[in-house]
Amino acid sequence: MSTQETHDHGHGDGHAHEPQSFLSKYIFPLDHKMIAMQYLFTGMAMALIGGFTVYVFRMQLAFPGAHVPGFGMVSPDRYNMLVTSHGTIMIFWVAMPVLIAALGNYLIPLMIGADDMVFPRINRLSYQIFLLSALVLISSFFVTGGAFGGAWTAYPPLSARGDYNATGLGSSLWLVAVALEFVAFLLGGINFITTAMNARAPGMKLTDIPMVVWMIVLASIMFMASVGPLVAGAIMLLFDQQLGTAFFDPNRGGDPVLWQHLFWFFGHPEVYVVLLPAMGIVAEVITTFARKKLFAYKTVLYTAAATGIIGFFVWAHHQFIAGIDPRMASLFTITTLIISVPVAEMLFVYIATLYGGSIRLTTPMLWALAFIAEFLLGGVTGIFLGAAGSDIYFHDTYFVVAHFHYTFFPIAFIATFAAITYWFPKMFGRMMDERLGKIHFWITIIAFNFIFIPLFLTGAAGDHRRIYNYQHFPEQWTPTLQNLRILATYALLVMIAAQVIFFVNFFKSLKSGPKAEKNPWKANTLEWVAPSPPPHGNFEEMPTVYRGPYEYGHPDRELDYWPQNEPA
């Protein structure tokens, strides 16, 4: 794109913001929307890498020892690298940047009626550090020994010594990448919280803030409160690896279980850090397409806050059998089951929101509804693992894998697709193709269930995780179980193939989709007041807020929606 075109664009919208060069608009932007796009596209690119790794290792599980097209033979050390990279990338470099950073950056200023983030330069720095972290992680694939192969939880002593994990340099780069990435999101989190609290449009009370903004703010607070121990832990582990300290080395007075506490003190709240923004997206989409006021706004807010607080007291349920004092299991079983109450209540509120609505099954609505339907299964299967007694059997089996994919896939992909299809007209000023969108939706959802329901069964039958080949376990090496593994792999291939439809739809609509009006979905929140796409500076006239975000079907009005900025 030439500089001239970007100038025209800037002038055409007649906004006071300075015209920008290509470099300052696309490479070093200060505009929150462009930073959001950088996060979004980086996240999508990382999802391709994460998707490739799962393709390779699921092929190995279905056809052990076979040549995997596009990769080759999967040796046990490669297998460990692939599962480690898959987990790390999908959680830290896909779910986090897309759900929190991309959507937070894009939506918060637009939805609260601000012209940008309060700290645009910190925002830019946040992305640059994030990009650096991604590059460090990718570079670890190419060093001697290869990428880290000690699982995404990186338990020492395995992760602490090159002669245990065979990937000495890879494991250090992995730690550096993770620590850098956390710095990036800390910077982003500061920005989100400050912006949402200080830069709201005149008239916007705390209870007028759209739910997705609240959720991202709560998630950022949780992230900032939980990440400290893990960053400290990561530095300690890095010292153990490179400087010969002994924080986690039992031979010299260290304690490997300490790392598990530091990791899961962050790791479990992290689940809710990504869950909450997904819940927020679903709230926006279902209210818009059911034309319904959100059922009990404050209840949703309180349950989200309760989830956030209780989420800090459940971490040791990952460690029931890790050698912690068995009496601690009582406490953590109770807290873990208590957290099912606010999360279940949030889902009940969403289901109640549908009552009496006028539901239009557009593509974003299908994704949002699928989130509720699938996440419910992810939630209830967690009870088997949170209950200490049954966790003895299920711990570290494929039951766990299936359970957290039933939570993480809805969060990181289903909710993200809901968000992309819902806000695409705003982001790019064009509509997406509904037909392609629905084909993509149905294939993805059906394939998803065919991947993970078989894995619940293999897990219940005793398949442990991170095993590259079950031939050595006579009880697991049975035709029935192997057929289930093959079924899951075939379903995965179908699901990966279906993503081509998404990319076709995305780029085709980006180029030649029908032009979107300002408010194509007839929604209430402030981002729909700005032009599509919004120029640098967002609004033609800064909005004033008169009411809450979910005034659909108000009895005093002819129209079934009531934008937040429309004077009474």
Add this chain to the structure above:
Amino acid sequence: MYERFFTAASTYARDIDYLILLILVCVGFGFIVAEIVFFGFIFKFRAQDGVKTQYVTGEEKSQKKWVSMPHYLVLVLDVLIVIGALKVWSDIKIEMPEPDAKIRVIGQQWAWSFVHEGADGKLDTADDIRTVEELHVEVNKTYHFLLEARDVLHSFSVPAFRLKQDAVPGRVITGWFKATETGTFDIQCAEICGVGHGIMAARIIIDSPEDYAAWVKKGGPTAFWAASNVKAPGAAKAAIDAPTPTLTANNAAPLPQ
């Protein structure tokens, strides 16, 4: 694959199965009701011409009860599950019955080795029987196992017993089991422990008192792997191109007589 739920070879295996069943009934009930209501609403309230949406704030008591009632139901079911889960947990992991015998279980990259009491009925004496990748126990006898790890974390898992416990280097973790039927079952490592994690298999051989006495008298391991058509874990290990120095070190570790 459902044989897993029929093979219960330890005293507490069935307790865990019944707990799983209890949870399945509780959450299954909630799950099915929630999904039925959810899909029912989607069907009933689909957009229809001339039908205006209802304006429900959800802030009034009469409306809130529709989410607070299921919320209390969840709480009641949670209490039920907590009681069951902690009862089972406490029986398996906290309350240790008096042992009839002790065994030492050692995990290392990438093999399980076991130390059995010899004819003198004591551990750590000269006539201990040491084996690699096969554990012999006597049916209907309470065992305490002393679990150690030489290098990294491992996890001692016997699915037929519903038993799993991580082994932590630097600690000796004690647990117990009592086998209820004779037979041969898998032992797996359930915690990723490096390149050879997937081949860290072993077998537990539960003998009748007579067979066990004969085995002890013989004072050595049986030839389970030779008799089976499954490749022995040790044999598979040779296929890995000695990726780490520890592999060599392990090969030098004490092997059975």
